[in-house]
Amino acid sequence: MEEKVTQAAPGAAPQKPKKPLPKSRIMVGEQLAKLYQDTIDAKARGEKIGWSASIFPQEIAEALGLYIVYPENQAAGLAARHQSDDLLAHAEAAGYNMDICSYARTSLAYMDTLTAESNNMPKPDFVLCCNNICNQLTKWFENLAHQFQVPMFLIDTVYNYDPCASEEKVKYVRAQIDDLIHGLEEISGKKMDYDKLTEVMRISQRNKDLWREANELLAAKPAPLAGFDLFNYMSCMVCNRGKESTTAVLEQLISEIKENIAQGKSTFPVEEEYRVFWEGIACWPYLGHTFKTLKKYGINMVATGYVNAWGLEYEPGDLDGLARAYIDLPNNNNNLETVVARRIEAHKKFQVDGTIYHVNRSCKVMDCQQYETQRRISEATGIPFTSFDGDQADFRAYSEAQYETRIQGLVEVMEQRKKEREGGKG
Amino acid sequence: MDIQAILSQLSFAAENPRKMLEEQLAQGKKVVGCFPSYTPEELVDAAGMVPFGVWGAQMEPYLAKKYLPVFACPILQSSLEMGLSGKLDGLSAVVIPTLCDTFRCITQDWLAGVPHIPMIPVSYPQNRTDAGIRFLRSEFAVVKGKLEEVCGHPITDEDIKKSIRVYNEHTAVMREFTAVANEHLDIIDPVMRHHVMKSAWFMPKAEHTRLMRELVTALKATQPTCFKGRRVLLSGIAAEPDSLLQILTDNNVAVVGDDLAQESRQYTAPIPEGQGDPLLRLAGKWRGQLCSLAHDEGKGRVDMLVDMANVTSADGMIFCQMKFCDPEEYDYPLISRALKEIGVPTLCLEVDQQPGSTEQIRTRLQTFAEMLG
Numbered sequence: 001m002e003e004k005v006t007q008a009a010p011g012a013a014p015q016k017p018k019k020p021l022p023k024s025r026i027m028v029g030e031q032l033a034k035l036y037q038d039t040i041d042a043k044a045r046g047e048k049i050g051w052s053a054s055i056f057p058q059e060i061a062e063a064l065g066l067y068i069v070y071p072e073n074q075a076a077g078l079a080a081r082h083q084s085d086d087l088l089a090h091a092e093a094a095g096y097n098m099d100i101c102s103y104a105r106t107s108l109a110y111m112d113t114l115t116a117e118s119n120n121m122p123k124p125d126f127v128l129c130c131n132n133i134c135n136q137l138t139k140w141f142e143n144l145a146h147q148f149q150v151p152m153f154l155i156d157t158v159y160n161y162d163p164c165a166s167e168e169k170v171k172y173v174r175a176q177i178d179d180l181i182h183g184l185e186e187i188s189g190k191k192m193d194y195d196k197l198t199e200v201m202r203i204s205q206r207n208k209d210l211w212r213e214a215n216e217l218l219a220a221k222p223a224p225l226a227g228f229d230l231f232n233y234m235s236c237m238v239c240n241r242g243k244e245s246t247t248a249v250l251e252q253l254i255s256e257i258k259e260n261i262a263q264g265k266s267t268f269p270v271e272e273e274y275r276v277f278w279e280g281i282a283c284w285p286y287l288g289h290t291f292k293t294l295k296k297y298g299i300n301m302v303a304t305g306y307v308n309a310w311g312l313e314y315e316p317g318d319l320d321g322l323a324r325a326y327i328d329l330p331n332n333n334n335n336l337e338t339v340v341a342r343r344i345e346a347h348k349k350f351q352v353d354g355t356i357y358h359v360n361r362s363c364k365v366m367d368c369q370q371y372e373t374q375r376r377i378s379e380a381t382g383i384p385f386t387s388f389d390g391d392q393a394d395f396r397a398y399s400e401a402q403y404e405t406r407i408q409g410l411v412e413v414m415e416q417r418k419k420e421r422e423g424g425k426g
Numbered sequence: 427m428d429i430q431a432i433l434s435q436l437s438f439a440a441e442n443p444r445k446m447l448e449e450q451l452a453q454g455k456k457v458v459g460c461f462p463s464y465t466p467e468e469l470v471d472a473a474g475m476v477p478f479g480v481w482g483a484q485m486e487p488y489l490a491k492k493y494l495p496v497f498a499c500p501i502l503q504s505s506l507e508m509g510l511s512g513k514l515d516g517l518s519a520v521v522i523p524t525l526c527d528t529f530r531c532i533t534q535d536w537l538a539g540v541p542h543i544p545m546i547p548v549s550y551p552q553n554r555t556d557a558g559i560r561f562l563r564s565e566f567a568v569v570k571g572k573l574e575e576v577c578g579h580p581i582t583d584e585d586i587k588k589s590i591r592v593y594n595e596h597t598a599v600m601r602e603f604t605a606v607a608n609e610h611l612d613i614i615d616p617v618m619r620h621h622v623m624k625s626a627w628f629m630p631k632a633e634h635t636r637l638m639r640e641l642v643t644a645l646k647a648t649q650p651t652c653f654k655g656r657r658v659l660l661s662g663i664a665a666e667p668d669s670l671l672q673i674l675t676d677n678n679v680a681v682v683g684d685d686l687a688q689e690s691r692q693y694t695a696p697i698p699e700g701q702g703d704p705l706l707r708l709a710g711k712w713r714g715q716l717c718s719l720a721h722d723e724g725k726g727r728v729d730m731l732v733d734m735a736n737v738t739s740a741d742g743m744i745f746c747q748m749k750f751c752d753p754e755e756y757d758y759p760l761i762s763r764a765l766k767e768i769g770v771p772t773l774c775l776e777v778d779q780q781p782g783s784t785e786q787i788r789t790r791l792q793t794f795a796e797m798l799g
């Protein structure tokens with residue numbers, strides 16, 4: 001299974017798959033390659049193309065028929081294929097501190113070189129940024145816009161220290177969406193067709209439901225899929241979530257998972273001894289190692305923060321609802337109470353035996369309240385946890401030995417608890 | 427008062443925040459902690475309470491490690507540590523702006539770890555359009571309501587208008603000081619300049635304004651001196667500790683301008699004048715703020731620093747990079763490139779609040795000073 005992961009995830013050197021890839025995997029790979037190529041072609045035709053943050057209201061550009069590529073996806077893909085090391089060095093030589101998010105460093109280096117071993121993106125005519133996952137994006141995209149001398153559209157969602165967005169905040173974000181529509185109309189010379197926008201919103205809603213359904217099928221015990229497999233489909237939601245091609249990919253994936261369930265099969269290659277929740281981004285450069293170490297102990301990662309990372313709920317056509325969804329969805333934009341409540345629910349739903357926290361050196365917003373989050377979730381659920389130091393795209397911040405030791409420690413506690421449970425039954 | 431007497435009062439305030447806090451408490455005043463870099467201090471003042479800067483301290487975090495990884499910035503590490511260890515007891519509340527990623531989290535860590543000091547969060551909009559400023563006004567209205575609970579009485583529009591006047595006067599005198607200080611670089615050396623600027627955080631504004639007026643008048647009455655050494659600008663969040671600035675003095679380097687969040691960045695724009703809604707006027711100040719923490723598509727901060735270097739005839743700039751402060755880390759390459767283009771070299775120094783030796787910094791600063799000629 002890890003071969004599949006390493007090959008497909010935006011990750012890792014291609015290796016020979018043992019089994020043929022499932023159809024959905026071929027579809028998602030083709031879909032992503034097409035997006036990069038279509039964007040290059042559009043640029044060559046003289047169309048205006050953009051670079052966007054991952055949880056930006058893509059509905060607007062999609063409805064205007066604009067081609068958009070995603071630096072976070074680019075950086076993750078390059079990291080997983082071990083193709084970003086030179087770019088990281090380039091960024092540091094240009095004066096960017098190693099402390100900065102490694103996605104940003106990769107991208108800010110690419111901004112200079114416009115050359116990478118894969119995932120090449122043409123120079124943007126505008127950039128789209130939404131800071132609902134972090135403020136580093138604001139700074140990163142500012143630098144892109146400044147270097148390329150192109151307009152930047154920032155959707156500023158403002159941190160929710162209260163449980164959900166106030167009406168005032170929704171008004172503010174809605175005004176920004178209106179500005180975005182007008183700005184993109186002006187740049188592209190196209191006029192917004194509001195029926196088309198409603199249709200894109202409808203497709204996006206459908207895709208959101210399908211993504212959630214696919215993820216939630218892993219609640220079955222044992223899970224019909226190795227959780228790491230789902231990393232391979234994230235590009236659907238990051239880069240293509242307003243497109244019907246994503247509906248097709250996810251429907252195919254769901255039918256494959258359901259088939260596994262019907263046949264009592266799983267893509268997890270060994271017996272599922274333990275089920276864990278993974279908090280934080282994957283370590284793309286070490287996807288193989290993180291997976292293999294878990295597999296050794298029969299640990300399947302059945303749930304991650306990605307389960308609901310694109311669960312943007314709104315009524316098609318309702319732009320206030322769109323604004324609210326982009327404010328309220330991302331965990332990073334929400335206060336601790338909200339995040340903890342969501343996580344506790346997921347821990348229960350997926351019947352996990354443990355939690356693995358990635359203390360991601362890149363990402364202060366995910367780390368600086370994580371210790372309290374760990375304590376609260378563990379206290380509320382009684383589920384043990386471990387954490388390890390890593391980084392989503394900088395190979396220097398991860399230690400294989402530390403990861404192995406931490407996982408081993410978690411297994412010991414999970415094993416003990418399992419014995420107690422079984423003893424209790426007997 | 428003569429210049430030295432005023433300066434020693436200001437130095438005392440800068441060096442002894444806790445004593446300043448106790449002095450206010452002893453007078454029966456309520457004091458509200460204001461985290462960097464922007465909080466609507468004017469509302470605290472309007473409530474008849476004393477705003478008090480929370481800028482961390484030179485200390486090794488111990489209790490804060492329960493909440494923060496090592497790579498959270500030292501200001502928030504030590505500020506949280508102070509809260510957790512009781513060193514901020516006496517504050518009636520703290521106001522925390524959610525300006526960066528670490529700040530978002532600190533609001534939550536504070537709630538969990540320091541429940542005995544109420545926390546008032548405030549979110550500043552990054553798009554400073556009319557809609558953004560209206561949103562900020564609504565945030566300030568919420569903060570005002572929470573401060574009213576703390577002080578126990580309503581804050582009227584008149585109170586706010588009065589505070590706006592106090593703050594605008596303060597801004598004006600601080601700007602006057604930084605201008606006149608450059609004619610007296612023998613008296614206002616880097617450490618003294620820092621003390622004067624920092625002291626503003628730990629005194630009621632009207633009192634600070636009064637002292638600053640006296641200082642400016644006294645400086646103006648003194649024969650200007652012609653400084654023979656090298657002139658630098660400082661940029662960053664804060665230039666600390668004093669030992670770092672002392673190295674500048676030791677090497678005959680003066681500070682002739684700054685864009686430090688703790689110092690001049692506070693005073694770049696006055697609160698808009700006018701008779702309208704005072705909360706909206708207060709919010710209007712945010713519109714013009716040039717800062718790594720305020721979205722700036724045109725990178726106006728870079729141009730502003732280039733202008734400052736030209737106007738002050740600076741020989742170089744020292745970028746005081748607060749350790750692990752990512753908003754500043756993104757701006758640095760652009761600033762250093764732009765200054766290089768006008769022939770102003772930049773030195774990037776890492777600023778930490780944990781006790782440690784400044785010896786390595788000394789060597790780097792010496793080399794930099796020599797390079798400036």
Ligand code: SF4
Pocket residue numbers: 101102103104133134135136137281332362363364365366392
């Ligand atoms: S990894 Fe963290 S810091 Fe980097 S872009 Fe994502 S949310 Fe922001």
Ligand code: SF4
Pocket residue numbers: 462499500501502525526527528529663719748750751752753754
């Ligand atoms: S802006 Fe920088 S110094 Fe200030 S709290 Fe954030 S990381 Fe710390």
